Each structure stands twice: as structure tokens, then as C-alpha cells.
Amino acid sequence: MNSMNAAGFPKDDLTIRRFEPSDFREAVELDTEARGDHDPYLLTFFFENYPTTFLVAETNGRIAGMVLGFRQSPLEGRVFWLAVRSGRQGEGIGRRLMTELLEIFRRLGVISVILEVRTRNRRAQKLYLDLGFEIATACKNYYPDGEGAIIMRRSL
Ligand SMILES: CC(C)(COP(=O)(O)OP(=O)(O)OC[C@H]1O[C@@H](n2cnc3c(N)ncnc32)[C@H](O)[C@@H]1OP(=O)(O)O)[C@@H](O)C(=O)NCCC(=O)NCCS
Secondary structure, eight states: OOOOOSSOOOOOEEEEEEEEEGGHHHHHHHHHTTTTOOHHHHHHHOOOOOOGGEEEEETTTTTEEEEEEEEETTTEEEEEEEEEOOOOOTTTTTHHEEEEEEEEHTTTTOOOEEEETTTOOOOHHHHHTTTTTTEEEEETSSSSSSEEEEEEEEEE
């Protein structure tokens, strides 16, 4: 049995849990690697304001992925950012993070979840479509670099 994945990381158990302050350094690394390029303060902001919907995927004591969500109104959730380490993509980690986040939103009473994704990001779009999101609308010049966004929505 092969105990390594294609990128040479060991295959192992994965835990989805809330972000903790000790995850900060690895989460910043992950954000940079996934081209999020967010201000690191964003992570602190989500931890302080939305701790129940800021999740990480931990494996062997390392952070392999994270999702930042928040309830933007009593009935509406928003997925702000999802990222998986490049060496761990394609293993179902993004799907696990999103599935757990949707379940938490459901428990919080959210009935609709919204997200935006870059027009060229087909991989993420496919994941969201697989998870039951539908295209709500498209916005040109949405991001600072001029790329457009597709806005997706899912009912819970
Ligand atoms: C988008 C991203 C989070 C997906 O995470 P992931 O852990 O690799 O995705 P999963 O392994 O859970 O795959 C879920 C689905 O994504 C799609 N997918 C995954 N890898 C893919 C690939 N190499 N090519 C095309 N689609 C792919 C498939 O639909 C897959 O479902 P399947 O396994 O049933 O075929 C990850 O690629 C990433 O971090 N990208 C950079 C940051 C980013 O773009 N974030 C999204 C911001 S909106």
C-alpha cells in the first residue's frame, strides 16, 4: 500500500477544527502559497469576530487547508476564502472544509450561503457546483487586478 500522496506527503487522518492562534504562522504561509495575499490581520479579525466559521484542516500537526466564513446577516452565510496547500490539493480537503462549514452555517440558522470566485478559477467553481452552489450572477472587473467574479449561492 502506498502511504504517500502524489506530492510525497504522508496520507493520514485529517481533522477539521476551529482556527487557533497557534495556527497563525502556518495559516499565513498557506494564504501566501494559495495566492490569497491577504493582510495577515484578516486572520486575526476572523478569529476574533467569527471563530465558529473559521476552520482549518489539520493533519500530522500541520495545517493543510483553511476556510474563512462568516454570517453576514442572521439568515445568510458567506464564504470569504478557501485554500488548500498546493501539495495537498485534489485529496478532498477543500470539499471537507466546505462541507463542515455548510453544516455549521445550517446549525446557526443560515438558510442561504453566498460566495464569489474568480472567473478563471475553474477548479474552485467545479468544487462549488459539486457542492450544490449555483451561479447567481457575474461581475466584471471585480478584483483589483481587473479579473471578473462569478457570484454563487446555495440554499441550505
Ligand atoms: C480550490 C481549492 C480550495 C480546492 O481544494 P482541494 O482540496 O484541492 O479540492 P478537493 O480535493 O476537495 O476537490 C474537490 C473538487 O474540486 C475539483 N478539483 C480538485 N482538484 C482539481 C483539479 N486538479 N482539476 C480540476 N478540478 C479539480 C473537483 O471538482 C473536485 O471534485 P472531485 O474530487 O469529485 O473530482 C484548492 O485548489 C486551492 O486552494 N486553490 C487555490 C486557492 C483558491 O483558488 N481558493 C478558492 C477561492 S474562491
